[in-house]
Amino acid sequence: MKFFFTLALLGWAVTSFAQDPADIFHKTVDVDRVNAISFDIYNKDQVEYRTWPGDDLLIETSVEIKNVQQDILDFYMKQNRYVLEPQVSGDQMALVSYDKTRRTVKGTEGSAFEDVMIVVYMPEDFAATGDGRYTRTSR
Template structure:
């Protein structure tokens, strides 16, 4: 009887803790000679810009794979699917989504989807200067 009870509790715990794979990763970007920052983020990613007292940009990306396996998340992390790449031209920095054509992944249990939330922490000395454009106010 105890054995069956133990197996039942383990089964319930396994089902309760079975979640879609998710991860949070961080990236910093140096702003020494940069005076203007432009954001060009994939249209279906949710993102927000916050100011912080640091000297660099900190990018925090949270990804959740819905109806997927952990190896799918690991593969796409290695491929930098959700990365914002840096493009510098003079004193202007553009942070651009590396993959803007995200193909849907077909699994054995149906189609997977992804939820991506990006928070870009920009130093306090940068102020909004238009749609997704931030300019250094002092230097």
């Protein structure tokens, strides 16, 4: 009887602490020579823009995938699936999602669900001029 009680308690503990894989990563982008920034982000990602007193642009990306093992998320992180890639032309910069044709992730119980939240911290000397477009206000 004691064995079954211990086994049930262990099973409960394992299922209680099992979580979907998640990760947060940060990237800074130097914008010293840039006067205009635009964003071309994968349409299913959530994006939030904030200002901050820093000189660089800071990108914080939170990723959670439901119904998969941690190694699946690790694989996609190594493939740069969630990275915003800077493309500079003169004094213009576009930050573009590296993978804009994301295929559906196969999970342990059918399809997995990705939840990607990107928070972009813009330097204070940039102002919004449209949807996902910013220009430098001082210099």
